[in-house]
Amino acid sequence: MSIKVASKDQVDTILTKYDTFLFDCDGVLWLGDHLLPKIIETLNLLRSHNKKVIFVTNNSTKSRENYVSKFENFGLKVSKGEIFSSSFASAVYISTILKLPKDKKIWVLGQSGIEDELKEVGYTTIGGTDPRLNEPLNLNDPNSMIFNLDPDVGAVIAGLDLNMNYHKMSLTLQYLLQKPELPFIATNIDSTYPSKGLKLAGAGSVIESVAFAAGRQPMCSCGKPNPGMMDAIVAKHAIDRSKTIMVGDRLNTDMKFGRDGGLDTLLVLTGIETMENVEKLATDEQPTYVANKLGDLYEYLQ
Amino acid sequence: MSIKVASKDQVDTILTKYDTFLFDCDGVLWLGDHLLPKIIETLNLLRSHNKKVIFVTNNSTKSRENYVSKFENFGLKVSKGEIFSSSFASAVYISTILKLPKDKKIWVLGQSGIEDELKEVGYTTIGGTDPRLNEPLNLNDPNSMIFNLDPDVGAVIAGLDLNMNYHKMSLTLQYLLQKPELPFIATNIDSTYPSKGLKLAGAGSVIESVAFAAGRQPMCSCGKPNPGMMDAIVAKHAIDRSKTIMVGDRLNTDMKFGRDGGLDTLLVLTGIETMENVEKLATDEQPTYVANKLGDLYEYLQ
Numbered sequence: 001m002s003i004k005v006a007s008k009d010q011v012d013t014i015l016t017k018y019d020t021f022l023f024d025c026d027g028v029l030w031l032g033d034h035l036l037p038k039i040i041e042t043l044n045l046l047r048s049h050n051k052k053v054i055f056v057t058n059n060s061t062k063s064r065e066n067y068v069s070k071f072e073n074f075g076l077k078v079s080k081g082e083i084f085s086s087s088f089a090s091a092v093y094i095s096t097i098l099k100l101p102k103d104k105k106i107w108v109l110g111q112s113g114i115e116d117e118l119k120e121v122g123y124t125t126i127g128g129t130d131p132r133l134n135e136p137l138n139l140n141d142p143n144s145m146i147f148n149l150d151p152d153v154g155a156v157i158a159g160l161d162l163n164m165n166y167h168k169m170s171l172t173l174q175y176l177l178q179k180p181e182l183p184f185i186a187t188n189i190d191s192t193y194p195s196k197g198l199k200l201a202g203a204g205s206v207i208e209s210v211a212f213a214a215g216r217q218p219m220c221s222c223g224k225p226n227p228g229m230m231d232a233i234v235a236k237h238a239i240d241r242s243k244t245i246m247v248g249d250r251l252n253t254d255m256k257f258g259r260d261g262g263l264d265t266l267l268v269l270t271g272i273e274t275m276e277n278v279e280k281l282a283t284d285e286q287p288t289y290v291a292n293k294l295g296d297l298y299e300y301l302q
Numbered sequence: 303m304s305i306k307v308a309s310k311d312q313v314d315t316i317l318t319k320y321d322t323f324l325f326d327c328d329g330v331l332w333l334g335d336h337l338l339p340k341i342i343e344t345l346n347l348l349r350s351h352n353k354k355v356i357f358v359t360n361n362s363t364k365s366r367e368n369y370v371s372k373f374e375n376f377g378l379k380v381s382k383g384e385i386f387s388s389s390f391a392s393a394v395y396i397s398t399i400l401k402l403p404k405d406k407k408i409w410v411l412g413q414s415g416i417e418d419e420l421k422e423v424g425y426t427t428i429g430g431t432d433p434r435l436n437e438p439l440n441l442n443d444p445n446s447m448i449f450n451l452d453p454d455v456g457a458v459i460a461g462l463d464l465n466m467n468y469h470k471m472s473l474t475l476q477y478l479l480q481k482p483e484l485p486f487i488a489t490n491i492d493s494t495y496p497s498k499g500l501k502l503a504g505a506g507s508v509i510e511s512v513a514f515a516a517g518r519q520p521m522c523s524c525g526k527p528n529p530g531m532m533d534a535i536v537a538k539h540a541i542d543r544s545k546t547i548m549v550g551d552r553l554n555t556d557m558k559f560g561r562d563g564g565l566d567t568l569l570v571l572t573g574i575e576t577m578e579n580v581e582k583l584a585t586d587e588q589p590t591y592v593a594n595k596l597g598d599l600y601e602y603l604q
Contacts, residue, residue, distance in 0.1 A: 209511035
């Protein structure tokens with residue numbers, strides 16, 4: 001059963017037991033463009049105790065570079081190496097696991113975060129933020145991209161696109177249907193994400209429409225809770241899993257990611273989940289700890 | 303096992319055996335805006351033999367009125383009463399089966415065909431073709447519709463929308479998530495439809511993204527193969543099922559619709575299916591007849 005973080009002693013135990021803290025971002029550090037309470041103080045506290053902090057986000061709309069700026073805008077100083085985004089994880093997957101030749105192009109359903117990370121490892125992308133895709137699909141134009149698929153495309157990657165439209169969906173579908181040999185990769189499969197007090201459609205819901213139309217599911221989802229992402233983090237930072245804790249706001253991605261990766265877990269209730277959702281789970285599927293908010297770690301020490 | 307229509311005798315048998323012909327439209331009469339060969343002649347042939355013809359389409363983007371015009375543009379004269387579209391079937395379902403009070407509004411994810419048919423039975427629609435939904439979703443605007451759901455909405459209906467975008471998806475999702483008591487109705491669930499030699503995403507694929515995000519499936523799909531649509535056609539036209547044949551281009555909607563409704567069936571290969579797809583089926587699931595094209599009925603008689 002989960003331990004509710006509700007005293008200074010419990011925080012002291014956490015600070016003693018773990019030397020690496022993996023954080024989900026949306027719903028844990030901030031909600032949309034609103035920083036959650038006492039986040040700066042909590043991260044400063046961890047750094048002052050020489051804890052390693054790593055930020056693991058399924059938000060593929062941004063590259064790691066963009067994320068460093070986003071943190072800076074909140075007054076948080078982090079390095080690019082401390083960030084693992086699903087856009088980065090996807091680029092790593094395609095280049096090091098799939099070993100797709102670098103002269104192949106990649107069709108992107110998604111935003112610039114995916115394009116930037118793919119370019120950084122050496123690929124050319126098409127689709128994505130191409131402004132022509134913001135126009136309605138015109139089936140009367142023989143020059144439309146839909147009648148002129150690029151023969152050099154070697155993979156299709158799909159993630160969250162806040163400018164998703166029928167044109168993008170249709171193009172992506174053509175690559176999936178007409179070129180069944182192309183690997184189809186999802187950045188992540190979250191069905192929703194929290195923003196401004198709402199639940200909005202996540203990458204999983206955007207991807208589901210083209211997957212349903214094409215009759216094929218992605219071969220791999222690179223973000224949480226894929227254990228490949230954890231393996232990459234552990235390898236890069238040489239961390240000890242028994243001394244690492246995964247902090248997140250979602251049971252089916254963050255907490256599963258931590259648990260499947262052999263880590264203890266801390267669920268914060270500032271995002272998508274409630275205590276009722278936790279209590280519905282079998283005891284061994286519950287997070288190690290539950291806190292009302294991440295900032296409680298700082299506040300209970302005062 | 304299916305009988306391949308390949309001789310004058312077979313056409314004579316069909317003309318003797320059936321007095322009512324139900325037709326799917328896209329893929330049977332036309333493909334996109336291209337009329338298939340000998341359609342005018344075949345329909346004239348049936349009318350000259352005093353056959354009743356009824357057009358049953360899952361395309362919800364048009365109303366029956368729009369369909370009459372579409373037929374006219376192809377040089378085909380049909381009456382509104384001969385047309386059953388999934389937009390019309392949905393309006394009938396909501397007013398006569400759900401009996402939703404007429405002072406309730408209906409949130410529409412879809413095009414004007416749905417709006418027009420709902421208005422014709424007396425409902426007010428919101429969403430749908432509202433031009434504000436063509437703008438990007440703006441979460442920084444407190445006046446955005448997403449923060450101001452209409453309390454008078456009494457149902458959500460979703461169908462094909464060739465202008466589908468993230469804004470429309472997000473609004474539809476809010477009604478489904480925040481108002482779980484609202485009935486959620488699909489016009490139809492075709493995953494794809496044929497156009498200009500391509501398979502494009504159908505209503506089912508558009509709906510799947512919001513259904514996946516909301517974690518709830520539509521309570522009813524009003525188009526083919528829903529037997530409710532067949533019951534409505536049989537009742538309205540007082541037809542004898544044993545003397546009626548369903549003609550279509552899709553095994554999983556048209557042929558299933560006919561077979562489940564107790565009709566014989568004719569599959570034409572001008573749309574989405576191939577003979578290989580037919581042969582993969584168990585004998586009792588195959589269509590009664592298969593023809594290369596509907597126009598063969600006319601051509602074999604010459």
